[in-house]
Each structure stands twice: as C-alpha cells, then as structure tokens.
Amino acid sequence: MALKARVLYDFHSENPGEISITENELVTLFSEEELDGWLEGENSRGEAGLFPASYVEITRDQITSNTNNNGLSSPKAVTPTHTSYTSPESQRGLGAGSGGSGGGSFHTSQGSDDDWDDDWDDSSPTDAAQGMGTSPPLYPVTSSLPGRRDSSQQHQQQAKSSATVGRNLNRFSTFVKSGGEAFLLGEASAFVKDGDRICVVMSKNGPEWQEDPYPFMCTIDDPTKQTKFKGMKSYMSYGLTPTHTNVQVNRRYKHFDWLYARLVERFPVISVPHLPEKQATGRFEEDFISKRRKGLIWWMNHMITHPVLARCDVFQHFLTCGADEKAWKMGKRKAERDELVGSNFFLTISTPAVPLDLQEVESKIEGFKSFTKRMDENIVVVNVTINDFARKQITGFKKEYQKVGQSFALLGQAFELDQQAYSGGLNRAIAYTGEAYEQVGEYFAEQPRRDLAPISDLLDLYRGHLANFPDIIHVQKGALTKVKDCPKQEGELHDRCNIISCATLAEIQHFHRTRVRDFRSQMQHHLQEQIGFFQKITAKLQDALQKYDDDQ
C-alpha cells in the first residue's frame, strides 16, 4: 500500500540519486523511514530517488515523521538552523570565528550538519539547496531546538506564579531567559531525585563543585568515513571510548551538537565548552579532519573533568549508549523532556551549611569580571601573535633557510668544476650542508602545527569559556540586585540568591583550576616540542659537520 506525501516546496535535484519535486505535487514514498532527513520515493514523472523529508508532508495521519531510523535527527523542525540567541554582552571581546554563544543562551548547529560532513561527500544536497532562495527550509536539519520547549515551560511557570517581587522588564535579559529570575522568585518547581543533586562544598578557595568520585577519561579516535544510501552519501563518525565502560560508541558531529544544546539548556551557570568551529580556518594549513578531532578532544577533556557536566545523565547517555537504536532514542527523549533545566536547575544545588557573605561574593565576582576581561584581551593578542609567527615560520623562515641551503649548493657546484682528488670531500660536504639547510627550512615549516596550533586550539576553547561567563555573571548579578531591591522578602530571596552565588563561584573556581591545569600542560607541551625541534636541527647540522671530517 503506497504511502503518499504532498510536496511543500520545490526541490531541484542536483546530485545523482536525488529527484526533483514540485510544490503541491503528490509523491509516492517507498518507506516512511527517513534516513538523516531524506526520504526515498517516486515523483509524478515516475523518477525514483531521494528528496528532503522536510520538503514534504506525509498525507497519512498515522505516520509521524518522528519515526525515523536515526534517533538523533528531528527532521521536521522547519526552522532556520542558524538560530543563535546571544546577548550582546556575551559577544563582547569575541573575535571572528569563535563559536560565541554564551551560557544561558543557546546555540544550535551553525549551519546544517551534513554541510560539515559533506566536506567528504561528493554529492552535497546542501550545495543544491543553497541555490534555491530562502523560503524552503535548509535540509536536513540536525538538532532539536531547546528554546521552544524551554519558553513554553517558562510561560507555564509564569502563569502559575504569584508575583510579589517586581519582574525584570527586559524579557530578553539573560537573568530572565536562563530561569534565574524565575528561580529567585520561587517559581521553580520540580521533583529532584538524590541522583540529580549537585553539591557545592566549601574549600579554602571558597565554594567548589564536589569532585566527581568516579573520574574517567575518554579517547576520541580518528574519524572514519561512513556511507549510507548505498554509498551515495557519506559522513564522518568519531569513535569514543570512555574508560569507565571501555566500550566504543560512534558519534557524528551532529550528535555532539545535540548534546551541546541539551547542556546549555540544562545548566544556566555552568560554562559548557564550545564545540570546535564548523568552518575550517585553514590556519596552519592543518588537515581539516585532524583539526576538528583535536578540537573535540579538547572539548571532551573539558567535559569529563567538569564534576557536574561529566556526571550528568545526557552526557553519560551520549558516552555510553551503544548501537541499540531503541535505547538511544529513549535516552534522547528523556533528555529532551528533562524538567531540571533552566530555573529548575537551581533546585538541584546543595549549598554548604553556612551561607555566603553576599558582599564578599559581589567583590569576588567583580574581580573575576576584571580577570576575564584582561584574559580575553590578552589571549587575543597571543592568538594573533602565534598565528602570525606560525605563518612566518611556514613561509619566511622556511624560505630563508632554504635560500641559504641553495646558495651553499651553488658554492658546491662551482667547486665541483675543480676535479682534483683533494677537493672531492669538501664538495660532497658542502652539498650535504646545502641539503641540511633545506631540510631545516622544512622543519621550520612543519613545526607550528606541533607547538603553536595546540596553543591556538586551547585559546579558542578559552575564548569560548570567556564568552560564556558574562551571561553566567549576569545571572548572579540579577539575583543579587533583586535581593537588594526587596529587603522585606530578604529571607527566602537571600537563600535562593545564596544558591545561585554558590553555583556561580563554584563554576568560577572550576574555571581557574582548569585554566591553570590546561595552560601549564600546554605550555609544557609547547616547550617540549620546541626543544625537540631545535634538537632536531642541531642533529641535522651535526650530521653536516661530520661530513667535513669524512673523506678528507
């Protein structure tokens, strides 16, 4: 029995395997199962092939478009995929190319995910779509949109509330959007299981997240190329192996992207590390795949060492759910239905027994604000400098050493016109010296990807964190301002403000610890690489020097 679908938008096939479909046309579906946002069927002209699922509406009611094979895509979401709500403040100090969505705001994939994967795909449907004007959706879409459910939830909560404290007039402020205001006003309500509880403990450095009692690691293998549609479509898949299960799971970039959106929604005052950029910058002329993988390794490293993020259900689901589609889908739905997001997140926080001195909190937060500002400014300089330095090594330095090598080679060639026995050894040694310098030039060109690119990657990750913090600080400041404005309700508000403050300071403390750890290890790595590099040059020149003693 033939399934039918009505075409919503014109689609022009531009790649083998695709068919063109026209608005209002009825097409026959071979199956209601989508494959990554594509359906297979036959158009009214009898051509069979693929077309984007989001371009058609299935005409039989009992078939929902969510029963797709791939549990991670929500192909029916007809929304521009470049959605990114970010407060202007969170963008401050962000250079071009930094992923830049702040904590508390959210971020979907920066462009279609297949767009990314299709870097290894000869037949890109996205390329075709880009020629088609703006009215139809981009296809296939990738992540679900946390903002939608989130806002409806907020509306519910707002309807329930009996507001005795004035609301923030700016409905788009991060304080409001993050759920901070709702929590402070006592509007948050959800059942918090013991397993969901997040503890802030008091250390000599102030509030900190309680350490993860079961730390683990996670390796990311080189991505492998996967194909579907009998080889017509391809994508890259990353093998992740967490040490606590020691079972490899395979994830695509869009799965990372989906996870990221969940985390941002879930944790208003936690700085979720940004995913590596979608766009290849070509910086250091590094291989694109390798660069993204390195970015994901950095990202993973920040995830697994964050006491809250590492433990949370959605991340664990992402890390541990195997090839069982059903299990994956269940976990996915559970995450998407999670109630403990936004304002309810704060319900999960257990604070130390003694509340914080809010004056002291305010001063700490101010200090941190200055810190992030300066760090942001200065790492921009560092990034520009080392990128510049990398470029110089790849071009100028290499060229200079090679020119020296070539000129020594010329000298050797001139000397070879004298064929007396006693000059042969020198001629060979000079020729070798010429080659050695050419090689040293190559060494210079190869080096930046080893010792400068990793620093640049680290700086990128930290620019992401620094872009997150203004929103995080905004939430805490919003709470503090509200407390100051309403002295009569001070008791309850004060307790809730204490929770927000504890969480914020714990996150700041975690940031500093991570920063010291990361920069220490990265600087060490950089210096080790540099030392190895100069030793390699030294060895090459020692080889050359040796030649002058040979055949003398």
Place this chain on the structure above:
Amino acid sequence: MALKARVLYDFHSENPGEISITENELVTLFSEEELDGWLEGENSRGEAGLFPASYVEITRDQITSNTNNNGLSSPKAVTPTHTSYTSPESQRGLGAGSGGSGGGSFHTSQGSDDDWDDDWDDSSPTDAAQGMGTSPPLYPVTSSLPGRRDSSQQHQQQAKSSATVGRNLNRFSTFVKSGGEAFLLGEASAFVKDGDRICVVMSKNGPEWQEDPYPFMCTIDDPTKQTKFKGMKSYMSYGLTPTHTNVQVNRRYKHFDWLYARLVERFPVISVPHLPEKQATGRFEEDFISKRRKGLIWWMNHMITHPVLARCDVFQHFLTCGADEKAWKMGKRKAERDELVGSNFFLTISTPAVPLDLQEVESKIEGFKSFTKRMDENIVVVNVTINDFARKQITGFKKEYQKVGQSFALLGQAFELDQQAYSGGLNRAIAYTGEAYEQVGEYFAEQPRRDLAPISDLLDLYRGHLANFPDIIHVQKGALTKVKDCPKQEGELHDRCNIISCATLAEIQHFHRTRVRDFRSQMQHHLQEQIGFFQKITAKLQDALQKYDDDQ
C-alpha cells in the same frame, strides 16, 4: 736659528691645532721634522700650529724634507692619492666594495691613510682639505708610489733591449705592464742570490710552489689607539706577533698598505691577498675596528701560508722589524730599491727539470678560467644570500621571537590578576617563558656576526683573489701567444714561457689548496657555531620548561 718655508698653496685651518697659511707667505718652522706629513710652525700673523708639509717648500737647501721622523711616510710626493691602475679585465666580476686591484697592476691607499685613522680622530685635517678645490695636493700622503720607479726602470730596460720579436702594441696590457713581455723577450736582467730563488716543484697535481720549510704563524692583537701631537691626533696600531720571532711589532694600516704595494709590484703572477676594505660597510652592524682586524687576520693567514709571499724579504721586514726607526728605514729603502720586481721576478724562478707541455698548460688555464668565473658568480649569490639572511635574523627573526615572548608575558600578566596560591607557580613560569623567548630573539640577532660574518669575510678575500687571476692568466696567455707567433725563436722563448707557465700553474694550485682548506674550515666553523647557537636556545627553553615543575 729659524727655519723658513715658502707656502705653495693656500691652506685653511678648520680644526684646533692647525693654522691657516697663504700662497707665497713665508712661515717659520719650529722643526724640520715632519710628523706624518705635518709640520709645526708660525705664520706671518704670529699664529702657531700645524699645516701640511706638502703645502710648503723649505727655503734652506741643506734640509731635505725626507728626514722625517716616521720612516714609512714619503710626505713630499705631490700626487693624487687615489691612484689605482687596474685593467678593465681585472675588475670583471667585482662587486662594489671589493678592493679590486689585480695582480700586476698596483694599488696605493684608497684615500689618505689618516682619513682612515681619523675615524678615531676628532680633528681631521682631511676634512678641511676636502673643501679646498683640486689644485693643491691632498695631504698627508701616505705610501710611496711604486709605479714611478717601476716605469723608469722599464724604460731603461726597454732602451737596452734588442728586440727581435714583435712587441705588444698595447702598452697598457697587463702582459706588458707586469714585465711578462720584457722577460719573455729576454730583457730582464738582475743578480739573483740563492736566497731569492723560488722553486717550483712537480707534484702529482702538477707544478707547485715548494713548501716553506719554516712555517710560522702570526697573531694580530686588538688595535690600540695611539696619539701624537700631544693628543691632538690619534691613530690605531695593530700588534703583530709572528711565532718565529715571538716579538710583537706595531703596525698601522698604512704600513700594511705600503707592504701590499711592494708585493704586487714584486710578484706579477702571484695573487696577493687584498687588504680589508677601507670603508666600513656597517654590514652585520659589526664594530668597525673589530671588522677590520678580522679582515687583517684573514689577510695575514693568506700571507703566511703562501710559500713565496711568506718568505719574501719585504714581508719578513714588515713582520720582524721592531721599534728601531733606523732599521725600519733601511729595510724600507731596500724594499723600494729591490731589483727583482716585475720582469726580473721571473729570473728567480727555478722550474722542474722536465718542461711542461704547453698544450696541456693551455687547457689547464682554460679550465681554471671557467672555474674562477663560476666561483665568482656563485659566491656573489652566496654573499647576497647570507647578508640577507643575517639582516633577517637581526631584524625579522629577532622581532618574531620577541613578539612571542611579549605575548606570553601578557598572558602571564592577565593570569596574575588571579591571586590564588595554586596559580602563582604557573604565572612565574609563563613570565619566565616570555623572557626566554625575548632572549632567544637576542640570540638570533647576535648570531650572524658569529657564523655568517666570517663566511662573508672569507668570500670578500676570495673575491679579491678571483679579481687578481684574470691579470695573472693574462700574463701567461700573453707569453703563450708570443711563443706561438714566433716559431723560429722557439727555444729561448719556450724556456721562458715554461718559467711563466710553471709559476702560474703553481699559483693556481696554491689557490685551490688554500681554497679547500679555507672553505672546509670556515664551513666547519659556521656549522659549529650554528650547532652551539641552537643548543643555547635549547638550553634556554629547557630552563623555561623546568619552571613549570618548580613551585607547582
């Protein structure tokens, strides 16, 4: 009793200690003794001070102007000091700044010698003279003019000769000027003592100069500043210590210059190494004094290792004559009266028993001509390249490393805003890393003078030799052509042509041996320096790396 002198040209004092004198004026001399071309006296206006000796004529006949204190200067020679007779061919391939007078041509100082010394002299009389027009002589003049006596000697010889073989019509050809033609035509005649005899021996590589049985070395100390005229004039003096006497003698540049002129005149087919340039090039921003000293060391090295030059009387006089003015003057006059110059030089040559095959000689000479052409072309490229490379290291490379250092310093400064105990160690380590990179920048800037400047100096010296050889080859070719043209006189001409050829080939062989020795040792030195340089950088970075383990 007052000595008087009549003024020949106007002289305008422009420096303290000098007095102005006017043409035809009578001046009173305080002494008939000149000091480096200057006299001290009183003019008709009662002003007392110095004026150039060559601007006046002493009115009492019994006093000769040659009884000066300084035996080396011949201050009365009223001749432009920029004399330099050089065949156009000898200039081929010479870049700007190479001293460039060929063998067989001669060369006086390139400008007044005091001009040179006055780089350390506040009151330069030469500066004053330069404003004075062209009619009076430049003052003080420095070296005697070998060309004058030389040409009169040639005239004598030419008058004596009974020419049966056609003369070269070009009286300015090197073949003629060097005395090569006169010798070939049997016009040379002089008494040759056994000690003057120069042996060419046959080795497996062809004719070679017989090795010096008493080789020696000679050190050149840092020059010291000497003053005269109660501190008003100053000059630099070089302490030379030859190992065969182990007694230090002091020589000024003008003494080197005088010696050079003697040697060029004495040895028509020997490549006398050029003296280091008069002009400071500022290359490598090297200290000027140090650069000249290094040039003189190279020069000395070539002198003492040349079997003929090292042994010759005038050089030995130069190296060994101490502070005894009388002894110096005697040796100087003896050298200037030496008969065994030009054509007579060839009378001193003892050849191997079996005469050379002139065909083979011709082909060897041709091969050498190609060799010098290629070497000359290629060392120009090498010189440009390494000078360029030096400049890049001093400017660009240094700047790049320092910029990296500064950016790390900035990172450290940002981090210092976080004053928690656990970040102090990292902050100090990053600050140290910044300093280390600044230091590495300095290393790069300092390095070229250690490992590129010496190569450049060596190339300069060899460009001098390569500029000498066209004239040397010209003498041999002139002789060969004459022999071919006059078959009937073949016997005698052939013998003399054999002498010229043996000497030329011995000199070429010496050039190759010296070249292989010099370039081998210089390339070794360069590589050793480079290795030390990269090891120094490595050590600095290892220090920096160590800091990350300290105070962790």
